[in-house]
Amino acid sequence: MSTLRLRSLTMQYSPKDKALSNVSLDIQAGEVVGLIGPSGAGKSTLIRCVNRLTEPTSGEVLFKGQDLTKLGSRELRQSRRKIAMIFQEYALIERLTVMENVLSGRLGYVPFWRSFLRKYQGNDIQSAYALLDRVGLMEHADKRADALSGGQRQRVGIARALAQQPELLLIDEPTAALDPRTARQVMRLISDICNEHQLPAIINIHDVNLAKQFVDRIIGLKAGEVVFDGKPEELGNDA
Numbered sequence: 001m002s003t004l005r006l007r008s009l010t011m012q013y014s015p016k017d018k019a020l021s022n023v024s025l026d027i028q029a030g031e032v033v034g035l036i037g038p039s040g041a042g043k044s045t046l047i048r049c050v051n052r053l054t055e056p057t058s059g060e061v062l063f064k065g066q067d068l069t070k071l072g073s074r075e076l077r078q079s080r081r082k083i084a085m086i087f088q089e090y091a092l093i094e095r096l097t098v099m100e101n102v103l104s105g106r107l108g109y110v111p112f113w114r115s116f117l118r119k120y121q122g123n124d125i126q127s128a129y130a131l132l133d134r135v136g137l138m139e140h141a142d143k144r145a146d147a148l149s150g151g152q153r154q155r156v157g158i159a160r161a162l163a164q165q166p167e168l169l170l171i172d173e174p175t176a177a178l179d180p181r182t183a184r185q186v187m188r189l190i191s192d193i194c195n196e197h198q199l200p201a202i203i204n205i206h207d208v209n210l211a212k213q214f215v216d217r218i219i220g221l222k223a224g225e226v227v228f229d230g231k232p233e234e235l236g237n238d239a
């Protein structure tokens, strides 16, 4: 079953340039999709339209059969809880601990104060520890987020996204700020976790070689249009 269907998705920021032009795609349950293409191709816009951080000009975004472009703010908030984001610059709350950052995924918004997290205890803490264990950060649970390396910070970002118990992951350039070895480790972790949970993901990734190693399917965008859609091995070496 398709988790996500885009139908004729079009985004026009200004009259003369289309950032996305009639993009139609189906993302199946459990599919890890790498979105590649030159700068300005529309990759970020596509990801942002999926959870309506950007309002598309026209077209449909069907998530589990529901058109997100038609939802009111309350229903949209509910749907967004099922769609987790992982960011290039991690977007962690620096002054909170690793554990508190992971718990904030359950909250669904950025907590201003620690006290927002007090309602979490018992099972929530247990599952947050389990997630930290899965991403290899158990010993760092009580450190402040800003005490960690880039790779560790991205692992916190992954654990926080999973704490939301998402049904779809949207991942924007997860490795752009990382060295090549750490980037591979982070991509391997994301792809392993998605496979374990049959969790579909769309990963905006500029590094084609990295995409080819770790995704199930590659979608190439150019000037707002889909110019490639296939398995990594079908993509030529000159891409």
Ligand code: ADP
Binding pocket: 013, 014, 017, 018, 019, 037, 038, 039, 040, 041, 042, 043, 044, 045, 046
């Ligand atoms: P990519 O992520 O592939 O680099 P983007 O989605 O960021 O591409 O951009 C696609 C096109 O839309 C580019 O021409 C870019 O300049 C334009 N664009 C992106 N965001 C905005 C915006 N907020 N306002 C106007 N134009 C934008």
Ligand code: ADP
Binding pocket: 077, 108, 109, 110, 111, 112, 113
């Ligand atoms: P609801 O549960 O009605 O969907 P929210 O989960 O968005 O509402 O918010 C729950 C409570 O947290 C509200 O009292 C709201 O004012 C507060 N809140 C929402 N966003 C933030 C934020 N970013 N920082 C601190 N408090 C927030």
